[in-house]
Amino acid sequence: MDIKVELQAIGGPENFVVREQMVEEPGKGEIRLRHDGVGLNFIDIYQRIGLYLMPLPAILGVEGSGVVEAIGPDVEGVKVGDKVAYGAIPGGYAATRLLPDWRAIKLPADMETQKAGNIMLRGMTAYMLLTQTYQVKAGTSLLVHAAAGGLGSILTRWAKDLGAKVIGTVGSDQKAEEAYAHGADHIFVGRDLDIASQVKDLTDGVGVDYAIDGIGGTTLLKTFDCVRRMGTVASIGQAAGPISPITVDDIGPVRSLSFARPSVMAFAAQPSLYREAGEAVLKAYNRGILPDAKQVFPLHDVAKAHEKLEGGKTTGSVLLRV
Numbered sequence: 469m470d471i472k473v474e475l476q477a478i479g480g481p482e483n484f485v486v487r488e489q490m491v492e493e494p495g496k497g498e499i500r501l502r503h504d505g506v507g508l509n510f511i512d513i514y515q516r517i518g519l520y521l522m523p524l525p526a527i528l529g530v531e532g533s534g535v536v537e538a539i540g541p542d543v544e545g546v547k548v549g550d551k552v553a554y555g556a557i558p559g560g561y562a563a564t565r566l567l568p569d570w571r572a573i574k575l576p577a578d579m580e581t582q583k584a585g586n587i588m589l590r591g592m593t594a595y596m597l598l599t600q601t602y603q604v605k606a607g608t609s610l611l612v613h614a615a616a617g618g619l620g621s622i623l624t625r626w627a628k629d630l631g632a633k634v635i636g637t638v639g640s641d642q643k644a645e646e647a648y649a650h651g652a653d654h655i656f657v658g659r660d661l662d663i664a665s666q667v668k669d670l671t672d673g674v675g676v677d678y679a680i681d682g683i684g685g686t687t688l689l690k691t692f693d694c695v696r697r698m699g700t701v702a703s704i705g706q707a708a709g710p711i712s713p714i715t716v717d718d719i720g721p722v723r724s725l726s727f728a729r730p731s732v733m734a735f736a737a738q739p740s741l742y743r744e745a746g747e748a749v750l751k752a753y754n755r756g757i758l759p760d761a762k763q764v765f766p767l768h769d770v771a772k773a774h775e776k777l778e779g780g781k782t783t784g785s786v787l788l789r790v
Contacts (some may be wrong), residue, residue: 472523472562473770476759478518481778483773485525494540496773498566501552503790504562505585507531508765508773509618510705511733515558519706522558529560529788530733533575533584543569551575555588555746556736561770563790570739573746576754586618586787587758591691591749592742593704593732594622598630599748600735601728602678602700606631609671611679611694613687614707615652616643618785621682623779624650625757635667639780646783648757657682660707664693671696680704684711700726759781761787 472489476493494500512528514520522528546552559565571723575584582790610627611721614620615636623735624634625735628651636652637653637659638644645654656666667676675696681688684706695701703711736742762784776782 470563472527473767474561475516475528476525478516478524480731481516481774482723483516484774486768488603490751491564491590492566494538494543494566496541497543497569499546499552499569499572500538500564501532501534501554501567501572502564503532503534503560503585505533505582506767506779506788506790507555507586508770508788509589509787510707510777511589513703513774513778514705516634518545522756527561527565529562530558531555531589532560532565533581533587534790535581535586536572539569541773545569546572546574549621550654551577551584553582553584553588553746555586555592556619556733556742561767561788563767571742573743573750579580579753581618582787582789584753586761586785587753588602588746589732589747590619590622590754590785591758592745593619593734594626595703595745595748596706596730596732596735597623597680597753598626600741601702601730604630604632604678608632608675608678610634611667611676611691612652613679613681613683613691614637614638615655615683616646616783618782619648619682621784622758623645624652625759629755629757630651630790635660635670637663643783659687663690667694670696675699675744678702682706683708685709686712688712689714689718693723695723695725697724698726700728701728702728704730715785759784761785763787764789 470489682705685708723788
């Protein structure tokens with residue numbers, strides 16, 4: 469029996485309900501994809517708790533992979549039987565889903581379909597952050613918070629591949645080992661450190677060129693103090709809770725920072741950029757930059773998976789097996 473997992477109300481993971489799913493026929497320009505794997509991301513948690521509102525009941529999950537089993541009229545570039553992956557569009561917590569044909573990124577014939585289920589959203593996010601928000605290159609100094617997490621590990625590996633120096637933060641010694649395994653040059657453990665002074669010590673008092681902050685809470689203002697004048701800070705999430713209010717004066721003129729709040733969902737809504745990013749993600753995967761999932765849960769156990777991710781009890785990325 470095909471299933472889908474619906475979010476019935478804003479709040480905790482207990483609001484997920486597993487239901488039988490009826491097969492839908494694709495419309496014009498659409499395909500029906502049978503999932504093999506679906507990625508779990510912090511944006512799913514933000515949607516579940518109401519930070520990003522969605523009409524209810526809702527099917528969360530913004531990336532996945534599988535096999536095309538039906539196509540609608542006027543579909544281009546995709547045929548039944550193709551292995552594809554996608555990212556940045558909700559509706560993944562289900563055995564099958566309808567998808568605009570331009571969202572389908574064709575996978576190489578020798579690529580295991582399930583493994584592609586959790587590479588597109590984080591991969592596209594990393595591509596956006598390392599090539600569009602700031603042009604990371606050889607010699608760039610970069611601060612990555614949560615460097616052992618699903619996105620942090622990819623950012624670390626991809627930035628090192630570009631020749632950058634990566635400083636990371638993590639919450640435990642075990643996660644520090646994970647981050648070093650991904651290539652980080654320096655790792656700080658703990659959330660209550662004077663991170664700015666530590667970073668300044670490593671950079672001869674200057675600060676890093678670029679910092680990526682997905683922690684939020686009170687951390688973002690601390691991150692500002694880790695970056696050199698005329699450097700850049702990207703705020704991409706708030707795993708620690710709502711971000712403390714910031715003002716223009718917090719950014720400059722004393723600090724003289726460039727500040728970005730980029731959204732991969734907005735980035736990937738542009739077909740040309742989406743296709744470019746998808747191709748870059750596949751190349752990065754083939755070069756070993758995108759690691760396979762560290763934890764795998766069956767789709768019907770998505771509530772448990774949410775609890776683990778939200779509680780900081782995961783390292784690397786999380787995959788839902790369909």
